[in-house]
Amino acid sequence: MKKLINDPNEVVTEMLDGVVSAYPDAMKRLEDTTVIVRSDAPVKEKVALVSGGGSGHEPAHAGFVGQGMLDAAVAGEVFTSPTPDQVFEAIKAVDGGAGVLLVIKNYTGDVMNFEMAAELAEAEDISVDKVVVNDDVAVEDSSFTS
Template identity: 70%
Template sequence: MKKLINNPESVVKEMIEGLLAAHPNYLRKLENINVIVRKDAPVEGKVGLVSGGGSGHEPAHAGYVGYGMLDAACPGEVFTSPTPDQMYEAIKAVNSGKGVLLIIKNYTGDVMNFEMAREMAQAEGIEVDQVIVNDDVAVENSTWTQGRRGIAGTVFVHKIAGAKAQEGASLKEVKRVAEKVIANVRSMGMALTPCTVPAAGKPSFTLQEDEMEIGIGIHGEPGTHREKIKHVDEIVEHLMDKIINDLPYKSGDEVAVMINGMGGTPLMELYIANRKVAEILKEKDIKVYKTYVGEFMTSLEMSGFSITLLKLDEELKALLDAKADTPAFKQL
């Protein structure tokens, strides 16, 4: 195992210390627990937004804490759900009296722990609601989920729900737009290489030199199948076919596109993939409103990418365009 770390047991602690050192104007950490919150949390008159999950997906989720997106993020150990205590402390830290919305990726541990934290906070009289993101069209049930997995489409939920909350909307309204995004966002990914969890010290799975895995999860969970590596245009065609057929589009529809690198993919290759995505959408008369290319929800050093399409209407476009200022996502 080759990694730029000190001790496998301290990677999350040291990552958080480095994150805080890099972004002191955006973020602070709660005392004695791994919870990252907005520097100005709780924000008066605003619904609090809390998300989180296992570490190893950076910049998700702490990178999206800031103006117009999340109020708190709970980083667990690598590829491991945060604890209910982390989530409970996050809820309390961002609650300004208007309630808190939990944005949960659909993984069994995340859902269970967030729901426990929600019940703990509700017992103290805090109004808490939740949404569960399940944008991955690859597989219906997987190693760590009942139903579809939540992957890079979660970032669009952070952005749009965050913009609605920043306007001062009610908890009911923030949840409504979050659910609207979830209903209209679809993703699918692939991998050329595995990744190595530092504490494990060896790759989470193996692929032959000429193999790729289609539909893989962000923790290295199995996808739909393995096959010989193909040209990227063919890979994009397959992923796009699955995504578009899962949420039918009509001529003239508008979408936001996210080409998400898994941690070990050069931007050059992501832009080549986006070239084909744009070509397919043009052929289908689906208009691209905005495109995001980069690393938004990674899988350590895995080489591969995912495609996310979000079908837009006027409300979602306005919220997507709203100001956001966080370490990893800025729209000023």
């Protein structure tokens, strides 16, 4: 398979900019971040939905940003969970006053970092709740599958 990579150090931001360029009416990238948000974010009095994870399966998370779907997607580096600070930036960007629901995939790094981001948000009086989704079809046989 042929990979189209200009600079390995910029692959995530270039991918995100490409997705945003394809759908500029639906989404935008927060400046100096790897966070994609709805173009109309924050939506007042709506519970915002935020998810994300490691890059490498694009458009993965960013592909779910839009009306009736996610309000924000946070992209980590390739096969690396987003940091708590990245997730916190997403939370702040989409909170319209009704709180934020974090949709967390059941991967140790994602759970840990999204929960830390929730604590940061709650310290700034942003209401946050979390749901961990438990299906990981990326791994056929592991101690995490039944």
